[in-house]
Amino acid sequence: MQFGSIFIETLFGFVTLFILAKLLGKTQIKQLTAFDFISALILGELVGNALYDKEVGIPEIGFAVALWGVLLFITEITTQKIKKSRSLLEGSPSIVIHKGKLQRDIMRKGKLDMNQLLHLLRAKDVFSVQEVDYAILETDGTLSVVKKTNYQPLSRQDLDLPLQEILLPAMIINDGEIIKDNLEEIGKDNDWLVEELRKQDVNSIKDVFYAEYDKKNGLYIQQQNK
Numbered sequence: 001m002q003f004g005s006i007f008i009e010t011l012f013g014f015v016t017l018f019i020l021a022k023l024l025g026k027t028q029i030k031q032l033t034a035f036d037f038i039s040a041l042i043l044g045e046l047v048g049n050a051l052y053d054k055e056v057g058i059p060e061i062g063f064a065v066a067l068w069g070v071l072l073f074i075t076e077i078t079t080q081k082i083k084k085s086r087s088l089l090e091g092s093p094s095i096v097i098h099k100g101k102l103q104r105d106i107m108r109k110g111k112l113d114m115n116q117l118l119h120l121l122r123a124k125d126v127f128s129v130q131e132v133d134y135a136i137l138e139t140d141g142t143l144s145v146v147k148k149t150n151y152q153p154l155s156r157q158d159l160d161l162p163l164q165e166i167l168l169p170a171m172i173i174n175d176g177e178i179i180k181d182n183l184e185e186i187g188k189d190n191d192w193l194v195e196e197l198r199k200q201d202v203n204s205i206k207d208v209f210y211a212e213y214d215k216k217n218g219l220y221i222q223q224q225n226k
Contacts, residue, residue, distance in 0.1 A: 008058065012058050012062070092139065093136045093137065093138050093139060093144075094106045094109070094110050094136065094137045095134065095135070095136050095137075096110070096112060096117065096135050096136070096137050096143075097129070097132050097133075097134060097135035098134060099133060099134070100129075100130070100132065100133055100148065102117075102129065106137075110137055112137060117129075117135075117143075120137075120142070120143035121135070121143065121145065123143070124143060124145045126145055126147065130148075131147050131148060131151040132145055132146070132147060132148065133146050133147060133148045133149075134146040167214045167215050167216050168214070169212045169213065169214040169220075170182040170185060170186050170212060170213050170214070171210070171211070171212050172186075172193065172211045172212060172213050172219070173193075173205060173208045173209075173210065173211035173221075174210060175209060175210070176205060176206040176207070176208060176209070176224070177205075178190070178193065178205060186213055188213075193205075193219075196218075196219045197219075197221070200219075200221050202221060202223060206224075207223050207224055208221055208222070208223055208224065209222050209223060209224045209225075210222045
């Protein structure tokens with residue numbers, strides 16, 4: 001009976017948290033602000049503690065999650081309607097490098113030391129502070145970087161070259177199954193796909209682990225176990 005109760009309450013907690021996350025439109029983990037992170041922890045605690053409390057059942061779990069969801073929803077509406085509340089509840093970006101100069105006061109305020117800053121810069125393919133003109137510490141802990149002009153890569157515009165169309169590859173086969181929507185998107189059908197597979201000595205779609213198509217390179221295929 002106890003295991004059955006835990007199973008039902010766990011399932012109920014999972015479903016309610018999933019619905020709540022969908023309704024609130026939560027971002028990915030790496031994009032969470034400090035407030036979102038704390039909210040996720042508290043939601044987990046509300047459900048987790050309730051599961052092993054014999055005096056707490058589904059109605060209590062549902063009420064706790066619903067109440068916390070309402071509070072989060074009110075917070076979201078508040079930050080959208082009242083601009084001054086955004087910096088308090090969501091935080092605000094901080095310029096940690098300004099015109100090539102480290103802003104020690106801003107770094108100290110954001111609890112950011114040089115080792116952490118260099119780590120964030122390396123994640124942006126920047127291996128020296130001397131390459132940076134501006135660096136902004138975002139509210140989710142990521143770093144946005146603008147390199148100095150002489151460290152920025154050349155663009156087609158810089159070289160006065162004509163613009164080219166961006167070709168986005170489309171996944172056509174995934175683990176032996178055709179992605180029909182993508183096949184229709186590129187204006188092809190099953191007969192075309194079978195013919196292209198034969199050209200590459202593939203006799204069955206089931207033999208294909210992954211296949212993608214783009215206009216420039218055509219159909220790329222990787223077979224199963226190869």
